[in-house]
Amino acid sequence: MGQFSMTISAGAGSVLNDNQQLVYILRLSHTRKRAKLLLNSGIEALNDGFVMFDGDDRLILCNRKYQEIYELPEEVLRPGTPYSSVFGAWFAKQDPAPAETEVSNWINTRRAKSVVGEKLDMDHRLADGRVIKTSNHPLQDGGIVGLRVDVTELTRAKLAAEAASKAKSDFMGVLSHELRTPLTVIMGVAKLSENARLLRSSKALLTAYEEGDVPSEKAKAMLEDIFAQLSGLQQRMVQSGEHLEHLINELLDVAKIESGRLVIEPTICNIKDIVDPVFQQLSTLSRKKGLDFEVVQEAETVFADNMRVRQILINLVGNAIKFTDSGFVRLCIKQHDDMVRFEVCDTGEGISETEFESIFDVFYQVDSTATRRAGGTGMGLAISRSLAELQGGALTVSSTIGKGSCFVLTLPATRTRSEQPEALSELCAEQS
Numbered sequence: 001m002g003q004f005s006m007t008i009s010a011g012a013g014s015v016l017n018d019n020q021q022l023v024y025i026l027r028l029s030h031t032r033k034r035a036k037l038l039l040n041s042g043i044e045a046l047n048d049g050f051v052m053f054d055g056d057d058r059l060i061l062c063n064r065k066y067q068e069i070y071e072l073p074e075e076v077l078r079p080g081t082p083y084s085s086v087f088g089a090w091f092a093k094q095d096p097a098p099a100e101t102e103v104s105n106w107i108n109t110r111r112a113k114s115v116v117g118e119k120l121d122m123d124h125r126l127a128d129g130r131v132i133k134t135s136n137h138p139l140q141d142g143g144i145v146g147l148r149v150d151v152t153e154l155t156r157a158k159l160a161a162e163a164a165s166k167a168k169s170d171f172m173g174v175l176s177h178e179l180r181t182p183l184t185v186i187m188g189v190a191k192l193s194e195n196a197r198l199l200r201s202s203k204a205l206l207t208a209y210e211e212g213d214v215p216s217e218k219a220k221a222m223l224e225d226i227f228a229q230l231s232g233l234q235q236r237m238v239q240s241g242e243h244l245e246h247l248i249n250e251l252l253d254v255a256k257i258e259s260g261r262l263v264i265e266p267t268i269c270n271i272k273d274i275v276d277p278v279f280q281q282l283s284t285l286s287r288k289k290g291l292d293f294e295v296v297q298e299a300e301t302v303f304a305d306n307m308r309v310r311q312i313l314i315n316l317v318g319n320a321i322k323f324t325d326s327g328f329v330r331l332c333i334k335q336h337d338d339m340v341r342f343e344v345c346d347t348g349e350g351i352s353e354t355e356f357e358s359i360f361d362v363f364y365q366v367d368s369t370a371t372r373r374a375g376g377t378g379m380g381l382a383i384s385r386s387l388a389e390l391q392g393g394a395l396t397v398s399s400t401i402g403k404g405s406c407f408v409l410t411l412p413a414t415r416t417r418s419e420q421p422e423a424l425s426e427l428c429a430e431q432s
């Protein structure tokens with residue numbers, strides 16, 4: 001055995017004896033162990049994945065979070081495992097498994113970047129949908145230190161915010177078009193009425209008068225013609241005004257719902273009083289499109305806000321007529337246990353299953369392009385669902401592309417216990 005011959009100086013020229021040297025070395029080793037332990041526990045405590053490879057691309061260490069993110073087996077995470085094996089173990093679990101060239105391309109790119117001291121950041125999309133932000137930083141000795149951050153929630157929130165922002169800008173385009181159309185009609189009719197003598201019927205009367213050809217019967221008929229033309233124009237103006245009023249009311253409803261200020265006043269209502277005006281308002285439109293519009297009423301009363309249920313049904317039936325070119329639109333009202341079901345079914349273009357939730361998002365339209373076939377703003381269904389929920393009900397859809405859609409509004413048949421006066425007085429009694 002060789003003699004231990006190193007001498008250690010304690011400074012200022014004094015040299016330590018063998019015992020003192022041993023104590024010094026032990027203390028040094030203890031300090032190193034403590035530092036290593038501290039470093040390891042710090043790395044373990046990280047909320048993100050941490051990994052380190054040496055200059056030969058062999059694993060030095062990684063923390064538990066790194067193992068969890070990639071769901072790697074213990075044996076590939078032993079110090080000394082080549083990077084290609086660690087990465088390969090994770091890649092092998094991907095479905096579908098990536099091509100071998102893809103694997104070797106990634107390994108080579110990563111190494112090439114670290115050789116020239118370039119860091120490499122990218123997002124990994126895992127097979128189960130998680131998104132991991134990976135950052136690899138080259139070290140001076142040729143090694144690589146990496147951080148893995150799970151940014152799934154952040155990415156989802158970002159995508160949702162982008163979609164909401166797109167929906168809002170699409171909506172601004174749609175809304176300005178929807179507002180401009182009736183406004184153009186109103187302005188046009190107002191200008192025509194201002195110059196009533198330019199109307200075809202007025203011109204005819206004036207010409208006849210100038211030619212001295214106005215026997216009283218003919219003059220009366222010509223005046224009637226003027227009145228009829230003016231009344232037709234006024235009707236168009238009123239319809240456009242009502243359309244504008246409807247749009248503005250929808251905007252106000254969205255604002256009230258978003259700020260939680262929308263007040264619902266439910267009472268026991270006669271369903272016939274709700275449904276009859278819906279039929280009166282929309283049967284002409286359905287007839288014009290050549291559709292059968294049928295109402296089948298098998299329930300008598302519902303506990304709801306009369307005006308708000310009518311608003312929902314007008315939106316649902318209006319949509320059904322708008323998106324149906326042939327066949328029928330049917331409104332069936334039935335009672336199931338303690339709920340009343342209003343089913344609005346059509347034989348229209350249908351809605352893809354991927355859109356079943358989005359169509360209830362405010363401003364969302366399956367087609368919001370300038371060339372879309374049907375008008376509308378994408379507010380109706382969002383308002384309708386909120387109104388249904390505020391009344392203790394729900395609004396859902398089922399549909400098949402090319403076959404038709406069925407929207408189901410459910411509302412309580414009777415006053416629920418929490419809304420009964422005795423339940424309120426019990427609550428007051430409990431609180432006093």
Ligand code: ADP
Nearest residue numbers: 319320323359365366376377378379380381405
């Ligand atoms: P709007 O009808 O004003 O566009 P809605 O919120 O009422 O807004 O409807 C949102 C979207 O849902 C519509 O633009 C349309 O794409 C789709 N939709 C609603 N009802 C139907 C239906 N009965 N058939 C087919 N698509 C529909």
